[in-house]
Amino acid sequence: MVLSVLYMAITLFKKYHSLKRRRAPFTDNFLRSPGESLRFKIQELNDDVTVALLSMLVMPLVLYSAFITQIHFGKSSNPVFTVVVGLSIFGYSLVKTVLLLNTGRHYRLGYDGEIAVAQELNRLMLDGYHVYHDVPGKGFNIDHVVVGPAGVFAVETKARLKTTTFNHASDARVRYDGRKLQFPNWTETKSLEQAQLQGKWLSNWLSSAVGQPVGVRPVVAIPGWFVERTASGGSPVINPKEFKFLLKSSGGAALDAVMINRIVHQLEQRCRNVHSITAEILNGPDHPQATLP
Structure with a gap:
């Protein structure tokens, strides 16, 4: 087991140093693409949705583990309080997820619209624009x-x-x-x-x-x-x-x-x-x- 971990660490270390001996061929920044701002907003929103979904999945398990741990060590625990806290966190995460998904729908509609318009406008470059x-x-x-x-x-x-x-x-x-x-x-x-x-x-x-x-x-x-x-x-x-x-x-x-x-x-x-x-x-x-x- 130790040898396997050591081998993986050495392999990753060599790979990292081989990459560090290379450099990117791009010397200039790129022009902004259609919907560049919305694309970043969509990426950030997807991250927020992932966090909210993980909260709904993980938090009940965390609260259940805390409840069982208290019982195991003989400490008094109020199951009603644990359930209320768990449901509150779950409900908050659920509402947040629904709102984020709704916002994401508007973002994606706007992004698709900008792509559609950009593809028509780009044709003008053939005419010198x-x-x-x-x-x-x-x-x-x-x-x-x-x-x-x-x-x-x-x-x-x-x-x-x-x-x-x-x-x-x-x-x-x-x-x-x-x-x-x-x-x-x-x-x-x-x-x-x-x-x-x-x-x-x-x-x-x-x-x-x-x-x-x-x-x-x-x-x-x-x-x-x-x-x-x-x-x-x-x-x-x-x-x-x-x-x-x-x-x-x-x-x-x-x-x-x-x-x-x-x-x-x-x-x-x-x-x-x-x-x-x-x-x-x-x-x-x-x-x-x-x-x-």
């Missing part, structure tokens, strides 16, 4: 930013579940009058306000960064829905598959090549902040490439 995802702001993230001859667009993704009826056409239709979004069973205005605020922040930041005024057009993208405009005005609200038509309707060239390059340089610096997991493992968290700038 630059597309960035999950652009960090101050306390928030802009889902997507598109830069090209037609201008700068801040795209806010809103993934919404559809109701199930016999009329699938009306189930997937949202009406937009320039001020509010009218879904089959509810009305939204917050999405439009959020897109406006994020577009304004991006315009201010880019203008300051490049030293010239940069206009940003906020856009709300709703994947899987047909958007029916009932009035003019307001920020564009589209199905992401319609983005090419939005660019064509934007008029002539709004940005020249020099300004596009200056804007892209700033966005590149801001979005290239995802570290390599391989570099962190091989070189340690203090390695320059293994940390966020």
Whole structure:
């Protein structure tokens, strides 16, 4: 037994040192992926769910063991108290798990929505546009930013579940009058306000960064829905598959090549902040490439 443990320890020690003699091939941080922030939230939430489930499974056994131990050593123990404590912990963990799972469902819907929109926007790169995802702001993230001859667009993704009826056409239709979004069973205005605020922040930041005024057009993208405009005005609200038509309707060239390059340089610096997991493992968290700038 001792020899087996010693052999395993020596093997692991050799493996560790063989890895330490290597270094990661990645010298730069990576660009942010679609839904980068939500992906981390989902990972953290899954960890919380695991802890809550373990609490439900382990805590009753711990309390039972404590109760039996007290009896074994002849100490008085109140079984009612033990049961109440056990049920309280179990109930708390159960409620917490249900709430976490519900939150996770919203996170995953949002994440899938950002992936769906990103895949449509990435097609624009074939036409010479630059597309960035999950652009960090101050306390928030802009889902997507598109830069090209037609201008700068801040795209806010809103993934919404559809109701199930016999009329699938009306189930997937949202009406937009320039001020509010009218879904089959509810009305939204917050999405439009959020897109406006994020577009304004991006315009201010880019203008300051490049030293010239940069206009940003906020856009709300709703994947899987047909958007029916009932009035003019307001920020564009589209199905992401319609983005090419939005660019064509934007008029002539709004940005020249020099300004596009200056804007892209700033966005590149801001979005290239995802570290390599391989570099962190091989070189340690203090390695320059293994940390966020």
